[in-house]
Amino acid sequence: MFNVGDRIVYPMHGAGVIEGIEQKNLSGVPEDYYIIKLTSGEMKVMIPVCNKDLVGLREVISREEVGKVLEVLRNKDQDMSANWNRRYRANLEKIKTGSIYDVAEVVSGLTMRDKEKGLSTGERKMLENAKQILLSELALAQNMDEDQVEIMIEGCLN
Secondary structure, X not given: OOOOOOEEEEOOOEEEEEEEEEEEOOOOOOEEEEEEEEOXXXXXXXXXXXXXXXXXXXXXXXXXXXXXXHHHHHOOOOOOOOOHHHHHHHHHHHHHHOOHHHHHHHHHHHHXXXXXXXXXXXXXXXXXXXXXXXXXXXXXXXXXXXXHHHHHHHHHHO
């Protein structure tokens, strides 16, 4: 179980901080909910405590793991399908896993693809979403401003 103040990652949405654990009676049955403030924007989400594993909530990576993520971003040997539909589905599945390493692979691969051949509108949106997810977690892991982390990410991708 997570506690108030814990830094967590909500797959497909990014990193945030648990601001509270409240009991709500939304479906006629009292249930505990995590109140999570996501670092991207001003969004707050409520996740039933009993569903934390089902939705994939996990702790933010440690400072030591950040270097491994940056190595994934530097990797230029990404094997992506030439078919945009297969590539899109494969990348979406990676993002859904909630693994920062998978998200970093998507960011690296799509950035490389964009430089070589360009991206469709859907893939461009996916790249921006994946970058934001990556950025939010790395900022919390490093205790850094998102602008600083963005410069670090761009340095790895170039």
